[in-house]
Amino acid sequence: PIPTSTSTSRSRSNNRGASEEDSNKQKQTGQTSHKNSSEREARVRELKNRALSIPSTGKTPATVRQRMVMQMVYDEITPYPDEAWVSQLGIIINREYHQVKNWFSNQRQKDARDSRQQSPSLAATKMRVRVSALDSCSAEAWTDAFFDEVVMIHNFRLLAKLSQDEA
Numbered sequence: 001p002i003p004t005s006t007s008t009s010r011s012r013s014n015n016r017g018a019s020e021e022d023s024n025k026q027k028q029t030g031q032t033s034h035k036n037s038s039e040r041e042a043r044v045r046e047l048k049n050r051a052l053s054i055p056s057t058g059k060t061p062a063t064v065r066q067r068m069v070m071q072m073v074y075d076e077i078t079p080y081p082d083e084a085w086v087s088q089l090g091i092i093i094n095r096e097y098h099q100v101k102n103w104f105s106n107q108r109q110k111d112a113r114d115s116r117q118q119s120p121s122l123a124a125t126k127m128r129v130r131v132s133a134l135d136s137c138s139a140e141a142w143t144d145a146f147f148d149e150v151v152m153i154h155n156f157r158l159l160a161k162l163s164q165d166e167a
Contacts, residue, residue: 040084040144047087051097054090062103065158066093070103072154077133077147079108084144092151 090100129139
């Protein structure tokens, strides 16, 4: 049966109403996500400035503890930390931002070189967050705050172990 003009106009207006509701929800969600992203960007800028203000140790190599913390992040969380995570890591282990960033870059190059020497035919693709890290929680749960907690706990455990070994 052919719908009457009134039912057609009603259904169109209902669809319009629904799409307006959806549009309003999207605008609100967009505003919320824009607000959250601008807050994160401001926090990242602050963290990066703090990490950049850490006095550079020049060519002094990282301590065993600093390397162990960075290696844990590299092996168990991600070989590609973003600006926020590099900054947080630098603050926690007291290394300048560029030193931490360069360590990760050098480590990725070293692993790529090693994997080419071991099996040149296999092209390894790396995930941004390691599968082992995703086993413990979802990708969405790996927030800046959660990353900060994980690294701080690992750093604290290493400090405790090193001081125990010295005693």
